Amino acid sequence: MGAGGPDRGLDAAGGGPGAAAEQVRGKPVGVRAVAEVLRGGGPVPGGRRGDPGVGGVVRRPAGLRDALRRREIWVPGANRWRNPEDDLPPDFEDNRDVHYDAIRRPQDPEKFIEALQKRLREALTRFDTALELGTTGGVDIVRKQGEPWIKVSPLGKQEEPENLVALKAEIERRWGTIDLIDILKEADFATGFTGEFTSVATREAVPKAVLRRRLLLVLFALGTNMGIKRVAVTGKHGESEAVLRRVRHLFVNRTNLRASLVRLVNATFAARDARGGARAPRARATPRSSAPGPATS
Numbered sequence: 071m072g073a074g075g076p077d078r079g080l081d082a083a084g085g086g087p088g089a090a091a092e093q094v095r096g097k098p099v100g101v102r103a104v105a106e107v108l109r110g111g112g113p114v115p116g117g118r119r120g121d122p123g124v125g126g127v128v129r130r131p132a133g134l135r136d137a138l139r140r141r142e143i144w145v146p147g148a149n150r151w152r153n154p155e156d157d158l159p160p161d162f163e164d165n166r167d168v169h170y171d172a173i174r175r176p177q178d179p180e181k182f183i184e185a186l187q188k189r190l191r192e193a194l195t196r197f198d199t200a201l202e203l204g205t206t207g208g209v210d211i212v213r214k215q216g217e218p219w220i221k222v223s224p225l226g227k228q229e230e231p232e233n234l235v236a237l238k239a240e241i242e243r244r245w246g247t248i249d250l251i252d253i254l255k256e257a258d259f260a261t262g263f264t265g266e267f268t269s270v271a272t273r274e275a276v277p278k279a280v281l282r283r284r285l286l287l288v289l290f291a292l293g294t295n296m297g298i299k300r301v302a303v304t305g306k307h308g309e310s311e312a313v314l315r316r317v318r319h320l321f322v323n324r325t326n327l328r329a330s331l332v333r334l335v336n337a338t339f340a341a342r343d344a345r346g347g348a349r350a351p352r353a354r355a356t357p358r359s360s361a362p363g364p365a366t367s
Contacts, residue, residue, distance in 0.1 A: 261337040266329035
């Protein structure tokens with residue numbers, strides 16, 4: 071396994087399409103094993119249990135993991151751990167100076183390292199000066215378990231913007247205190263956005279009024295992060311948790327949510343156009359999938 075050229079890749083081994091292996095003390099390591107190593111778990115396959123280099127003893131071969139992360143080796147057919155030369159433009163060797171100028175970097179690695187070290191030294195000098203003057207804004211050097219740590223204090227509470235305070239006061243003056251579920255219900259009465267929630271089942275026999283109530287409760291539970299269980303046990307709506315979860319499973323998906331948001335946005339634009347006379351752009355819905363789903367009653 072080399073550090074440059076074609077031999078940097080992990081040579082293909084048996085085990086199906088896309089399998090690759092790298093020799094660790096004469097034992098092949100497949101792509102799945104490499105993935106386990108990078109996640110921090112899983113032994114290197116092969117070898118005897120008593121061998122300290124392979125088998126079930128060494129669960130985190132840091133050398134292989136670090137080499138993959140540094141891209142010193144690569145896995146054929148992989149995406150994240152692919153050959154780094156594949157990321158270069160096709161004409162990189164012929165127009166190296168053009169590409170380096172585009173990213174504003176010198177071709178000489180020594181100059182690049184010197185500039186990086188200079189920036190680091192200047193930043194550390196400014197930080198050291200700020201520590202002496204006490205102008206770091208809460209950043210300090212502390213010790214944790216005997217080791218020096220850089221401590222960053224959390225930001226304090228910011229003042230509420232004046233326009234937000236005025237907006238809240240105007241809403242309170244006009245309508246008083248309104249529950250969020252009432253706002254959601256009024257928005258549906260004005261736009262009918264719950265009509266965009268179609269079932270993934272082949273047929274549905276729930277009355278529209280009942281389905282609307284259940285959808286509003288489910289959307290309220292998801293939008294407020296209360297959860298379906300808490301919404302089911304509070305209030306006098308008469309809907310059980312099992313019923314609400316079934317509605318969540320059959321009706322609430324990404325496509326339906328996007329379509330309902332499009333209807334709400336377009337209704338908002340239309341109301342604004344009627345008052346201001348300007349024509350606002352209309353949002354577009356994503357195409358729905360026509361794949362049939364399970365039947366339900």
